Amino acid sequence: MDYALHLAVLVLIWATLGLSQGLISGYLGILAIHQAAAWGIGAYTAALLNRLWGLPLGVTLIPGAVVAGSALFAITALIGRGRRDDQVIASLCVQVVVVALLVNLTSITGGPLGIAGIEWGGPGDQRARVLASLGAAAGLLAATAGLYVLLSRTRLPREWLVMRDDRAFAESIGVDAGGARSLATFLAAASAGAAGTIFAHYATFIEPSTFGLAESVAILAIATVGRAPNVGGVLVAALVIVLAPEVLRNIGLGADVAANVRQGLFGLLLIVAIFRLRR
């Protein structure tokens, strides 16, 4: 039962990441591969706040989201006028640079060894922590889905879609293309950052490799294969990503080969996702 709950927490976190990616890849059509970096920034912000001042999940959630959102917002604002393939490469650079910083700034981040002993701020027993994390992850998924609903009541999504299809036309009718892209990136990164804070308090230990390029690729695959903002589709795609290594282990593959097959699956899903992209 506890194991099922553990998997459920991970599925909800991955589904949230997939939904948040949908704000960029779905509305703006920019296939950014930096969402794991935003997830990591949120997780490290929460971990540092917890280790330094003992702040619980309820308090670190907002700073985690804001720091992740602001970091990605700033970079996106600078590359907003670039060509689309340049923007993809730039997002790859952001992803790699963030992880490299997490690895190299040893005195702050713990380097490759990461940060251990993160507390969630509630009662000490394991089950309470899992249930609280499950509730928080479900709440965040609902909030991210709710964000889509809220946005749909404004002009923003329509402006984003027009900008995705024809930026020159969008600008001619007064859409601030750079601002729109930065806003979408901020919301997406903030949501991923919040998922990172929940993950950090749940896992109690984080390290840079958890937030690597392969994870960004998986998030993009979840968003496109699951057709974000379709919550059901994203949940199924997240389930596949989370369960794949468990299934591979159960059919007798060694841990190393299972990890290779899992990452290969990310790559394959990405290709499938590009074939399945909606117009």
Add this chain to the structure above:
Amino acid sequence: MIQWLVNFAVMTALQTPFLIVLGLHYDVLRRHNFLLGSAYALALCLVVGLLPSAGAIVAVAAAFLAVLAVLLLSEILVFAPLERFGRTADEILIATLGANILLEQVLSVAFGDRIRFPSVSSEPAVQWFLSLPPAASAIPVGLAILVACAAVFHRTEAGARLVALGENALLFRALGFSPAAWRGIALTIVALVLACSAIGAANVTGAYPTAGFGLVILGFLTRLLGGPVHRPRFLLIAVGVIAFDQLVSAVLPGQWRTLVLFSALLLLIIRRSLVARSAD
């Protein structure tokens, strides 16, 4: 300093051909391709595996055929259909990243993750006032590849057609040439150069599944700064980018190299974006 120059000469000889074929690929197919990184790693793995037992010619031939098969199959089964479906350059770029990850994991399962070298003598090739590593033998290999590439681009009709295809595919087709066939020829050149480069690099860098990823990033940097591959500026920029990378590697610990390299590429893209903004 002199030792650094020797190492720089070796790495320039080894890496410049890769950067050139990456540029050729972009010019002819009008898109970047991450898969070239793992295709190069495949060539390295095959060369390292076959060189001690089967000899250089068999190793290069096997690497060439394997890389060509990967490039042609990926083009026919994935990238060309995506183009026909109207996918944009950035979408296909993401597909090439997926294909690259897939091949890297296949290599990881088949050959293992650790760096492997062919069994060769570690004695310096020349011991004079400085120590020339055995890898110095890669310099003539690299130079030969560069001269061959220059000859193809500037002295043959095939080279002129490849340049023309890169300049304007529609006019190229209107003149009666088949873009698909000439893209196939370009991929064949790419595979041949990757295989030949691998034979020189096997002793120096060794073979491991992600051996080509950093080179692809160097290639992106070179293409952004250097423009079309057939112009002399591209070669100068390629050498400059390799010098920069070598300098960073010599001065900073390995993990910082990644940070500097990717930050440099990011800054270049930011600069391009800001220039585009001011032009608007």
